[in-house]
Structures are given as structure tokens and as C-alpha cells.
Amino acid sequence: GENVEQHPSTLSVQEGDSAVIKCTYSDSASNYFPWYKQELGKGPQLIIDIRSNVGEKKDQRIAVTLNKTAKHFSLHITETQPEDSAVYFCAASRGRDDKIIFGKGTRLHILP
Amino acid sequence: NAGVTQTPKFRILKIGQSMTLQCTQDMNHNYMYWYRQDPGMGLKLIYYSVGAGITDKGEVPNGYNVSRSTTEDFPLRLELAAPSQTSVYFCASTPTGLSTEAFFGQGTRLTVV
Numbered sequence: 001g002e003n004v005e006q007h008p009s010t011l012s013v014q015e016g017d018s019a020v021i022k023c024t025y026s027d028s029a030s031n032y033f034p035w036y037k038q039e040l041g042k043g044p045q046l047i048i049d050i051r052s053n054v055g056e057k058k059d060q061r062i063a064v065t066l067n068k069t070a071k072h073f074s075l076h077i078t079e080t081q082p083e084d085s086a087v088y089f090c091a092a093s094r095g096r097d098d099k100i101i102f103g104k105g106t107r108l109h110i111l112p
Numbered sequence: 113n114a115g116v117t118q119t120p121k122f123r124i125l126k127i128g129q130s131m132t133l134q135c136t137q138d139m140n141h142n143y144m145y146w147y148r149q150d151p152g153m154g155l156k157l158i159y160y161s162v163g164a165g166i167t168d169k170g171e172v173p174n175g176y177n178v179s180r181s182t183t184e185d186f187p188l189r190l191e192l193a194a195p196s197q198t199s200v201y202f203c204a205s206t207p208t209g210l211s212t213e214a215f216f217g218q219g220t221r222l223t224v225v
Contacts, residue, residue: 006154032212043202043216044155089154093212099145099170100206100214104154
């Protein structure tokens with residue numbers, strides 16, 4: 001089955017700097033790669049996703065890149081703000097009716 | 113539109129007791145999932161369902177049971193609670209089709225003592 005590895009487990013960056021979180025996956029049939037943000041005491045929420053037919057997607061300060069050959073994808077957050085402090089999860093799925101497998105998460109701290 | 117609703121939010125169980133975590137969604141999603149999240153760890157899939165009447169094991173199904181008699185409800189049953197089941201439990205659902213965004217409930221924090 002699919003296995004998703006996520007690094008680092010903890011990341012601290014100065015406010016205003018960029019943060020990068022990386023994930024690898026094992027199933028070459030996976031074609032949908034979402035990223036979730038989990039704030040304290042809440043369930044995860046989707047922040048951005050990418051499908052295998054594109055290599056990069058941006059939404060304001062957030063971008064995701066995908067390298068299908070190497071089977072890895074990354075989340076980039078620019079101009080970080082205090083409200084970006086949270087746990088971020090990457091995930092992979094074959095899309096349509098297949099289940100989603102999550103990475104172990106990255107706790108992001110934005111330092112003042 | 114309430115989305116995914118989990119009850120209870122908190123529960124303390126004694127070893128050997130049983131309980132059911134409730135999950136209901138009003139988005140007419142076919143797929144539903146139960147995850148557990150241990151401190152400092154990610155989300156591990158316990159069970160999932162692709163539709164009413166169908167359930168499948170995930171990564172960590174031992175000690176749990178589920179049922180899916182309706183599209184809306186997906187309860188998770190713990191028969192003989194153990195300290196290793198102390199965790200935060202999340203229910204989620206996804207629609208079929210091209211969009212596979214998962215919608216999560218607020219979670220149930222369970223402590224087994």
C-alpha cells in the first residue's frame with residue numbers, strides 16, 4: 001500500500017521568512033496530493049492540493065511542487081505570519097474513490 | 113450545513129469498558145474514515161467505508177469495530193478499552209468523483225485509565 005514520509009517533524013522559522021516541508025510517497029499510481037493544516041484543538045483543513053498533471057500550484061503565499069519521477073512533493077510558505085503556526089500534513093491518494101494516506105505531520109513554529 | 117459532526121468531544125473510560133464514538137455527515141459523501149492521532153504523531157487510518165454496508169480495515173484496526181448502515185453515519189466501537197487506545201479520534205468524509213478533499217470533524221479526545 002501507499003506510504004507517505006514527511007520531513008521535518010518540527011520546523012521553526014522567523015516571521016517573514018519562508019518555510020518548506022517535504023514529502024515522499026511510494027505508490028506510483030497516486031495522483032492527488034493534498035496538504036492539510038491543523039490548528040490547536042481542531043480537525044485538519046485542506047489548504048492546497050495538486051494533481052499529477054501539473055508540477056506546481058500557487059495560492060497567495062502558499063505553493064506546492066510535485067516531482068512525479070522522484071515521487072516527492074513539497075509545500076512552500078512565503079512571508080510567514082504568526083497565524084501560520086500549526087501542524088501541517090501532506091497526503092497522497094489515487095484520487096476519485098481511493099482512500100487518503102497521511103504523512104506524520106510537521107509542527108511549524110513562527111518565531112516573532 | 114453542519115459538515116462532519118463527532119460526539120462526544122471528550123471522554124474518560126476505565127480499562128475494559130466499551131463505548132461508541134459517533135460520527136455523522138450531512139454532505140451525502142460516500143466515503144467515510146476514522147483516524148487516530150497520537151501525541152506528536154500523524155493520522156493513522158483505523159477503518160474506512162466506501163458506502164453504506166461496506167467497511168474496510170485501515171492501518172490500525174485492532175481493538176475497534178465499525179458499521180455503516182446509512183450514508184450519513186459511521187460509528188466507531190471500542191469493545192474492551194485499553195490504555196493504548198488513549199488518543200484523539202477524527203472522523204472524516206470525502207465525496208466521490210474528481211474532488212477528494214477530506215472534511216474532518218472536530219475530534220474526540222479519549223483517555224483510558
